[in-house]
Amino acid sequence: MKSTLYKATEAGANEIRRFFNGTFAISNKEGINNLVTEADHAAEKAIFSVIREAYPEHYILSEESGEIVTQSEYKWIIDPIDGTVNFANGIPLCCVSIGLEFKGEIIMGAVYNPMMNEFYFAEKGKGATLNDKPIKVSDKAVVGTSCMATGFPYTYLDQANGPIQVFEKFIRKGIAVRRLGSAAIDLCWVAAGKFDAYYEHKLEAWDSAAGSLIVTEAGGMVTDFANKQFSVYQKQLLATNGKIHAAVLEVINGGEI
Numbered sequence: 001m002k003s004t005l006y007k008a009t010e011a012g013a014n015e016i017r018r019f020f021n022g023t024f025a026i027s028n029k030e031g032i033n034n035l036v037t038e039a040d041h042a043a044e045k046a047i048f049s050v051i052r053e054a055y056p057e058h059y060i061l062s063e064e065s066g067e068i069v070t071q072s073e074y075k076w077i078i079d080p081i082d083g084t085v086n087f088a089n090g091i092p093l094c095c096v097s098i099g100l101e102f103k104g105e106i107i108m109g110a111v112y113n114p115m116m117n118e119f120y121f122a123e124k125g126k127g128a129t130l131n132d133k134p135i136k137v138s139d140k141a142v143v144g145t146s147c148m149a150t151g152f153p154y155t156y157l158d159q160a161n162g163p164i165q166v167f168e169k170f171i172r173k174g175i176a177v178r179r180l181g182s183a184a185i186d187l188c189w190v191a192a193g194k195f196d197a198y199y200e201h202k203l204e205a206w207d208s209a210a211g212s213l214i215v216t217e218a219g220g221m222v223t224d225f226a227n228k229q230f231s232v233y234q235k236q237l238l239a240t241n242g243k244i245h246a247a248v249l250e251v252i253n254g255g256e257i
Contacts, residue, residue, distance in 0.1 A: 001055075001074075002123065005098060005110050008050040012080050012096035013114040015043035020115065021090050034154040035084045040064055043080035043096065051076055063206045075101040077209035077232065082111075083182030092116060097184035099209025099232070106232065109210030111184045120188040122210075122217035128191050137220040137241035138193040143257060146196035146244055147176040149186040153202040161254050163201050173257050187211025190239045191218035197240040197248050205232040215239045225252055 019039035026037045044064050051058065060068040062078040076098060081087050083094035092115030100108040111120040120135075122128040128135050140146050148170065152163050170177045178195070180186055184207065186198040191214045209232045212222045221242040222230040227249055230237060238249055251257055 001100060001108065004050060004054040005100060005108055006121075008047045008076075009096050009098055009110040009112045009119070011046035011050050012043040012098075013112045015039055015046050016081060016087065016094060016096065017114050018042075020087065020092075026088055035088055036064060037081070037084060037088055039087065040081045040084060044078065047078055047080055047096070047098065061205060063204070073103050077101060077106075077205050079184065079206035082184040082207065083180070086181045091181070093180050093182050093185055095182060095184050097206065097210045099206075099213065101209065101232075106209055106213045109213040111188050111210050111214065113182075113185060118188070120191065120210075120214050122191075122214040124213065124217070126217070128214045128217040130188075130192055135192045136218050137191060137215070138196050139243070140196040140241060141243040143197075143244050143247045143251075144173065144175060147178070147194070148248070149178045149180060149189065149195045149198040151179060151181070151183055151186065151200045151203075159201075161252060166199070166201075166252050169251055169257060175257070183207040184211045187215050187239055190220055190241070191215045193241070197238070197244055199238045199248065199252055200236070202235045203237055204235075208232050208237055212237070212239065221245045223249070225249065 024038040058072045059070045059075040079097040081094055082097045087094040095111050095113040097111045099106050107124045109122050119131050189195045190198050215222050222239045224234050225236040
């Protein structure tokens with residue numbers, strides 16, 4: 001299955017390369033900048049082809065096609081291009097993200113940004129790698145000197161401690177918070193120690209399936225905002241190096257830095 005995951009991820013990445021900075025059709029989903037492009041569909045088709053050839057009976061959940069339901073206990077959770085707005089604007093922060101779930105647990109994941117030649121992979125219990133070299137989370141233990149990432153939903157959430165309110169708390173203290181536009185890359189950069197934390201209020205399974213496993217296999221921590229075990233079918237996610245998890249969580253839930 002690892003071989004199939006690699007091949008499928010590379011097949012999707014080849015389509016990203018083929019279309020990047022080219023001319024392609026673009027349409028909108030819900031939200032003014034929630035885009036889907038011709039390249040998303042081409043990447044998804046290429047990924048499906050690889051998986052279907054090897055495992056025609058497996059369940060698939062993909063951002064563009066939704067659920068392809070079977071009786072299999074294996075489920076491929078696919079984002080053919082995570083960071084579509086970046087991709088559509090020629091910004092090289094975009095990637096293929098594929099997680100493999102077995103009996104409700106993510107057991108393998110790959111995230112590949114071909115524009116930066118970064119291929120992240122993790123298998124449950126076997127660690128995480130970047131371009132086949134082991135990676136681990138940072139050792140930063142103080143929120144005030146941390147570098148973090150977040151994202152904002154296409155349809156804004158009017159709620160207490162919403163995305164803007166939490167973001168404001170951090171930046172008013174001068175804490176570095178970046179917004180890359182790709183949840184999968186954000187997660188991988190936590191795993192690689194580039195970011196110390198990443199949080200987001202509204203994600204889908206294909207955004208986090210691969211990256212959340214890559215973080216935990218790199219020694220990090222991933223929970224929901226209630227500090228409970230994370231499920232890719234939840235919307236809220238906090239991923240950190242573990243050392244600043246409690247402090248970041250407190251701010252997200254209304255506390256002060």
